Amino acid sequence: MSIAKKMAPSFPLVVALFLLLAYPLSLLFARSLQDANEFSLTNYIQLFTDNSHRRALFHSLILSALVASISTLICLAPAWLFANEHFAGKSLVRAIFTLPMSFSGIIVGFLAVIMVGRIGAVPQFFEKLTGTAYTSGWAYRLSGLVLAYLYFEIPRATLTLESALRKFDPQLSVAARSLGANTWQRLRLLILPLIWRPLVSTFAVTFTVSLGSFGVALILSKRFSVLPLEIFQQITGYGNNGLMAAMAIVLVLLAFVINYSARATS
Amino acid sequence: MKTARLGIVALHCITWFLLAVVAAPILVVLAGAFLDPTLLGVTTERWAAQSSFFIPGWFGYVFQLYNRSLEFSLVLALLSVVVCLVVSIPGAYAIVRTDSRASRILEEITLLPLSIPGIAMSIGLIQAYAIVRGKWWLILCGHVLYTIPLMMRVITNALRSLDLDRLQNAAQSLGANAWQRFLFVIVPNLRHSIIVGSLLVFAISWGEFNVSYLLNTPLNQTYPAALYATYTSNSFAVSSAATTIFLAVIIPVLLALQWIGGREFSRPEQAA
Numbered sequence: 001m002s003i004a005k006k007m008a009p010s011f012p013l014v015v016a017l018f019l020l021l022a023y024p025l026s027l028l029f030a031r032s033l034q035d036a037n038e039f040s041l042t043n044y045i046q047l048f049t050d051n052s053h054r055r056a057l058f059h060s061l062i063l064s065a066l067v068a069s070i071s072t073l074i075c076l077a078p079a080w081l082f083a084n085e086h087f088a089g090k091s092l093v094r095a096i097f098t099l100p101m102s103f104s105g106i107i108v109g110f111l112a113v114i115m116v117g118r119i120g121a122v123p124q125f126f127e128k129l130t131g132t133a134y135t136s137g138w139a140y141r142l143s144g145l146v147l148a149y150l151y152f153e154i155p156r157a158t159l160t161l162e163s164a165l166r167k168f169d170p171q172l173s174v175a176a177r178s179l180g181a182n183t184w185q186r187l188r189l190l191i192l193p194l195i196w197r198p199l200v201s202t203f204a205v206t207f208t209v210s211l212g213s214f215g216v217a218l219i220l221s222k223r224f225s226v227l228p229l230e231i232f233q234q235i236t237g238y239g240n241n242g243l244m245a246a247m248a249i250v251l252v253l254l255a256f257v258i259n260y261s262a263r264a265t266s
Numbered sequence: 267m268k269t270a271r272l273g274i275v276a277l278h279c280i281t282w283f284l285l286a287v288v289a290a291p292i293l294v295v296l297a298g299a300f301l302d303p304t305l306l307g308v309t310t311e312r313w314a315a316q317s318s319f320f321i322p323g324w325f326g327y328v329f330q331l332y333n334r335s336l337e338f339s340l341v342l343a344l345l346s347v348v349v350c351l352v353v354s355i356p357g358a359y360a361i362v363r364t365d366s367r368a369s370r371i372l373e374e375i376t377l378l379p380l381s382i383p384g385i386a387m388s389i390g391l392i393q394a395y396a397i398v399r400g401k402w403w404l405i406l407c408g409h410v411l412y413t414i415p416l417m418m419r420v421i422t423n424a425l426r427s428l429d430l431d432r433l434q435n436a437a438q439s440l441g442a443n444a445w446q447r448f449l450f451v452i453v454p455n456l457r458h459s460i461i462v463g464s465l466l467v468f469a470i471s472w473g474e475f476n477v478s479y480l481l482n483t484p485l486n487q488t489y490p491a492a493l494y495a496t497y498t499s500n501s502f503a504v505s506s507a508a509t510t511i512f513l514a515v516i517i518p519v520l521l522a523l524q525w526i527g528g529r530e531f532s533r534p535e536q537a538a
Contacts, residue, residue, distance in 0.1 A: 001280055003366050003368065004366055006360060006363055006364045007360045007361065007364050007366075007368060007369065007372075008355040009356035009357065009359050009360040009448075010356065010359075010360035010369075010372060011356075012353045012356065012357065013353050013354065013357030013360075013372070013376065013414075013418075014357075014372065015358070016353050016410065016411075016414065017375055017376065019373075019407075020391070020407055020410065020411040021378065021379060021387075021390075021406075021411060023394055024291075024387070024390030024391050024393065024394040024395075025382075025386075025387075025390050027390065027393055027394050028386070028389060028390045028393060031393065046482075054359065065489075065520075073278065074284065075284070077276070077277040077280035077281050077283075077284070078277075078280070078281040078284055080277055081274075081277050081278065081281050085274065085277075088279075089517075091507075091524060091525070093281070093285055093419050094524060095520065095524040096285060096288055096289055097284070097285065097288060097294065098520055098523070098524060099288060099289075099517065099520060101469070101520070102469040102470055102472065102473035102516055102520065103473055103516075104473045104474060104475030104476075104490045105475060105476075106475055106493060106494045106497060107473075107493065107509060107512065108491070109497075110292075110497050110505060111291035111292075111295065112291075112296065113497075114291065114294055114295065114502065114506075115290065115291050115294065121294045126466065143396075151287070151291075151470060152286070154287070154288060155283060155288075185531075192371055204381075205380075208380075208383060209384075212382070212383025212384040212385050212386060212476075213383075213384065214373065214384075214385050214476065215475050215476070215478075215494075218494070219494075219497060220444070228383070228385040228497045231385055232385075232480075234417060235389075235392070235480060239519060241393060244393070245389065245391055245393065247389075248385065248386040248389040248390065249386070251383040251385065251386045252383065252386045254380065254383075255381055255382060255383050255386075259381040
């Protein structure tokens with residue numbers, strides 16, 4: 001049977017991908033390079049020279065990098081336990097960990113407000129306990145934004161790391177010890193090389209998700225703008241299609257650079 | 267082995283702390299929806315005047331306000347599942363069976379939406395199909411774009427674990443034609459992955475906000491978009507009740523995924 005005939009069942013898939021992915025993205029790319037129907041770099045120049053846009057881009061990068069690093073490192077703990085250990089209630093714990101996966105950004109934003117808003121549950125708890133409402137109003141600051149982003153990255157980082165760590169054989173560590181390797185040597189020569197790949201790919205996954213999220217910022221961000229929020233304001237406001245497209249393309253390119261360099265290094 | 271034990275204890279500590287971080291806001295929302303908000307000391311609104319320990323009243327209010335959105339989101343999520351299945355099963359089948367360069371490229375492209383920031387895909391759809399903005403099927407298209415990679419991955423993994431050639435040959439020798447082989451031999455063998463993929467797609471579609479919010483109109487408002495309206499204009503108690511309804515749909519689905527899905531449900535990335 002010819003390859004064409006064998007590939008025939010994928011026809012609906014190809015059509016869907018063309019209409020929903022290829023066409024919209026190429027249209028965005030074309031529009032981002034146009035001004036008044038002529039080729040120009042105006043949109044990109046505006047994006048990189050306008051102070052508020054540039055700051056939003058910078059904020060997006062910093063926030064995503066910060067959140068991706070923290071979640072990748074901290075979620076090593078649950079991922080390792082889920083992959084290699086057995087303990088009572090493991091599947092229930094794992095199920096709870098996956099809950100925030102399908103919470104859209106706005107819900108996470110709302111949760112941040114009720115937990116660490118001006119009169120959130122955590123500051124009230126602290127006020128009852130110590131008399132001072134620690135963490136009050138965090139939701140509207142950078143710290144709250146980081147916490148909220150971490151909230152929806154925890155399940156993603158944990159599950160991505162877990163599937164990679166499952167391939168790690170704990171016996172290797174025992175073998176290395178019996179060959180005389182001390183803790184530091186085992187960490188540096190055995191464990192780190194083995195988990196480096198999952199760490200990098202998890203960083204890429206969480207970075208991409210944070211970069212494209214706008215629900216949380218929509219609810220929480222007062223002064224701290226991120227690029228998705230700027231795009232959103234372009235839609236609801238005066239709406240410069242070219243600039244909007246340029247912003248979206250910049251996000252796509254950034255995500256690609258991160259994802260492909262993650263692949264290349266591992 | 268002493269240091270190793272200590273390490274495991276530390277891992278447990280971090281894990282249980284993270285568990286508390288994940289669970290606590292959900293518990294506060296449930297408390298806010300079911301209990302008198304003055305108990306939490308977070309409201310001074312007129313709702314607070316009706317003081318009793320258990321007030322389910324908000325739910326009636328939310329249902330009355332958003333029953334259309336709820337219905338729309340449920341239908342949308344179910345349709346997303348159906349469209350994803352119809353597109354992905356034959357697509358994955360072709361990719362796995364052919365194993366040529368073309369099929370590998372197609373597989374790469376299929377998984378591409380996972381590494382594109384959600385907002386960028388929404389903007390692409392909005393600009394490409396501005397004329398039909400607000401139509402319900404455009405929102406459906408957006409959801410399908412987000413969910414196809416997840417379904418594809420589950421189905422291709424399952425197909426690769428089957429011995430396709432032997433199944434095909436056995437069925438063929440019994441006289442089954444290509445359609446019969448696909449429908450009565452391959453698809454039944456995929457039933458487990460079909461269930462897992464469907465639950466996953468349903469969960470993502472039900473919670474999707476990016477595309478839904480940017481493409482919706484007041485007539486076709488998804489439930490997460492309605493939630494946003496609630497958060498910006500209603501009290502804590504009403505918002506909590508509305509969020510509880512959202513959770514009541516999603517939590518059983520995710521728990522079912524956890525129990526049925528096991529390992530297949532282990533690499534899910536999706537825009538928030």
